[in-house]
Amino acid sequence: MNTETNNGYMLLFRGNEWYKGLSPEEMQSVSGQWMAWFKRLSEQGKAIAGNPLEPEGRMVSGKNGRVIADGPFAESKEAIGGYFLLNVGSFDEAVAIAKECPGLPYGAKIEVRHIASVCPMSEEPHVRAEPALAQA
Amino acid sequence: MNPPQNIDHEPPAAEVSQAVEHLFRHEGGKMVATLTRIFGLEHLTLAEDVVQEALARALQTWPFYGVPKQPAAWIMRTSRNLALDVVRRRAVFRQKEAQIVQLMERESPSSDKAIFPEQEIADDRLRMMFVCCHPLIPSEAQAALALKTLCGFNVREISRAFLTTEAAIAKRLVRAKQKIRQAKIRFEIPVGEELGRRLDGVLQSLYLLFNEGYKASSGDRLVREDICQEAIRLTGLLVEHPAGNQPRTHALLALMLLDAARIPARVDGQGNLLLLKEQDRSFWNQPMLARGMFHLAQSAAGKEISVYHLQAGIAACHSAAKDYESTDWRQILSLYDQLVELDHSPVVALNRAIVLANIHGPKAGLDAIGAIRDGEVLNTYYLLHAVLGEFEARLRHSKAAARHFQKSLELAETRSEEQFLAKRLRACEDQIRN
Numbered sequence: 001m002n003t004e005t006n007n008g009y010m011l012l013f014r015g016n017e018w019y020k021g022l023s024p025e026e027m028q029s030v031s032g033q034w035m036a037w038f039k040r041l042s043e044q045g046k047a048i049a050g051n052p053l054e055p056e057g058r059m060v061s062g063k064n065g066r067v068i069a070d071g072p073f074a075e076s077k078e079a080i081g082g083y084f085l086l087n088v089g090s091f092d093e094a095v096a097i098a099k100e101c102p103g104l105p106y107g108a109k110i111e112v113r114h115i116a117s118v119c120p121m122s123e124e125p126h127v128r129a130e131p132a133l134a135q136a
Numbered sequence: 137m138n139p140p141q142n143i144d145h146e147p148p149a150a151e152v153s154q155a156v157e158h159l160f161r162h163e164g165g166k167m168v169a170t171l172t173r174i175f176g177l178e179h180l181t182l183a184e185d186v187v188q189e190a191l192a193r194a195l196q197t198w199p200f201y202g203v204p205k206q207p208a209a210w211i212m213r214t215s216r217n218l219a220l221d222v223v224r225r226r227a228v229f230r231q232k233e234a235q236i237v238q239l240m241e242r243e244s245p246s247s248d249k250a251i252f253p254e255q256e257i258a259d260d261r262l263r264m265m266f267v268c269c270h271p272l273i274p275s276e277a278q279a280a281l282a283l284k285t286l287c288g289f290n291v292r293e294i295s296r297a298f299l300t301t302e303a304a305i306a307k308r309l310v311r312a313k314q315k316i317r318q319a320k321i322r323f324e325i326p327v328g329e330e331l332g333r334r335l336d337g338v339l340q341s342l343y344l345l346f347n348e349g350y351k352a353s354s355g356d357r358l359v360r361e362d363i364c365q366e367a368i369r370l371t372g373l374l375v376e377h378p379a380g381n382q383p384r385t386h387a388l389l390a391l392m393l394l395d396a397a398r399i400p401a402r403v404d405g406q407g408n409l410l411l412l413k414e415q416d417r418s419f420w421n422q423p424m425l426a427r428g429m430f431h432l433a434q435s436a437a438g439k440e441i442s443v444y445h446l447q448a449g450i451a452a453c454h455s456a457a458k459d460y461e462s463t464d465w466r467q468i469l470s471l472y473d474q475l476v477e478l479d480h481s482p483v484v485a486l487n488r489a490i491v492l493a494n495i496h497g498p499k500a501g502l503d504a505i506g507a508i509r510d511g512e513v514l515n516t517y518y519l520l521h522a523v524l525g526e527f528e529a530r531l532r533h534s535k536a537a538a539r540h541f542q543k544s545l546e547l548a549e550t551r552s553e554e555q556f557l558a559k560r561l562r563a564c565e566d567q568i569r570n
Contacts, residue, residue, distance in 0.1 A: 016196075019192055020188070020192055021290070023161075023288060023289060023290035023292070023293055024160035024161040024188075024191050024288035025160065025161050025289075025293075025362075026290075027191050027192065027194070027195045028160040030195060030199075031194065031195045031199055035198060035202065035203070037199075038199060038200065050200050052196050052197045052199075052200045081196060082196070082199075082200060
């Protein structure tokens with residue numbers, strides 16, 4: 001990722017439920033296509049990192065992090081199941097990549113976010129673009 | 137869950153679906169059988185859910201990290217860990233924990249195979265086969281249950297193959313599971329005399345499952361070919377197991393392989409059904425034919441001769457002919473003569489009449505059809521009228537032939553059948569005019 005040239009984009013794969021109803025055959029097929037997709041993006045230098053996330057986690061809150069709670073915190077259809085970190089030239093290109101996700105025909109949902117070049121907290125407040133959602 | 141181990145961090149060159157054919161489906165089927173033994177047959181659905189979750193975990197992680205070195209072992213280990221979660225959470229299973237832990241302890245650090253010994257897995261799968269094909273479960277439900285639990289098809293895929301609704305298939309599955317509970321069907325391989333009887337039931341169910349996939353009359357073609365492959369795989373598992381390794385099992389497997397080897401030649405580029413006469417024999421799957429001939433030879437051990445032996449023999453005659461003209465019709469007829477003695481189905485008799493006509497002419501064929509016992513049940517079968525039309529046409533009785541083709545056309549079920557019959561009908565009408 002290169003935040004200085006403003007090319008960082010994040011694909012967030014939302015939902016832990018969409019694949020639950022697939023048959024083993026369909027799961028294997030999606031898994032294979034996904035692997036090939038990620039491999040191609042990596043080879044093209046467009047994907048810099050990608051990881052799945054475990055459904056369970058801990059939430060730290062409260063002053064000085066006094067409150068620590070266990071559990072999944074988002075509804076499972078909203079929970080983030082994994083992410084790709086992209087290095088591409090434009091929002092449109094990141095969205096185009098999201099549209100190639102092999103899970104889309106089965107109901108996968110991908111949130112595309114531009115990585116801020118400068119910490120937004122240090123800037124004047126401004127109208128932020130709505131995140132683009134690529135959806136089946 | 138801990139991060140999966142044994143993962144290659146370089147994504148593999150080949151896609152997983154190409155790397156291991158039907159890996160998820162077949163590993164899933166194995167694990168459902170093994171977990172069913174541990175949970176008890178009354179918790180079959182729970183075993184299915186655990187395995188489904190394990191496969192979902194694979195789908196969640198493999199796309200990022202690549203296929204683990206031993207994908208089958210990965211799926212097993214994940215299923216086992218999820219199963220442990222289940223038994224620890226649910227009081228009814230508390231006493232099962234030791235059983236699963238015991239299985240875990242068998243795991244040696246060097247080999248993943250030791251988690252569940254191969255033989256135990258094979259036994260569990262065979263037990264599951266005897267359950268799915270239990271005579272108390274209605275045959276249509278048997279097929280659905282076998283496809284679901286042993287072959288990892290989901291309800292949507294099964295409904296597509298059987299041209300029915302998902303709700304209808306779901307209902308069949310629920311009823312089959314109710315029957316298993318009510319009749320207290322046991323998760324076991326029968327022994328002694330019962331084994332022979334029950335094995336006949338299993339063979340019959342696998343034969344019907346194969347036919348369900350093989351018949352070209354309806355449904356999604358790709359799913360149907362998969363069903364043929366699955367029927368072959370299950371029968372193959374049966375011949376490899378001491379409880380199923382009988383000459384008639386080999387005969388059934390030979391029959392399936394020899395028939396399935398012709399599938400690639402059965403339709404033309406437009407999806408039209410081709411007659412044996414019209415098929416390009418170079419499309420026949422030669423390795424599959426060879427496997428079929430091997431099992432046909434195996435089936436000759438011992439004295440018994442079953443309907444599967446005779447049908448496999450007939451299929452072998454067709455496969456052995458280098459072209460349609462060199463088909464050994466006399467050999468085929470002698471096999472049909474024996475088959476009609478064992479199998480009184482009018483459909484078998486109709487097929488015998490076709491062979492007879494190939495040797496002794498269309499008149500002999502018509503006479504043989506006239507002599508079929510209970511032939512009236514064929515009246516609604518499009519093929520009877522198509523065959524009658526064909527015989528009459530060869531006798532140059534164009535008007536009679538046209539009448540039969542017309543009737544056959546009314547009964548045909550698929551577009552390719554209709555097109556074929558319409559073509560024959562037009563030819564007869566042309567002859568009547570000239």
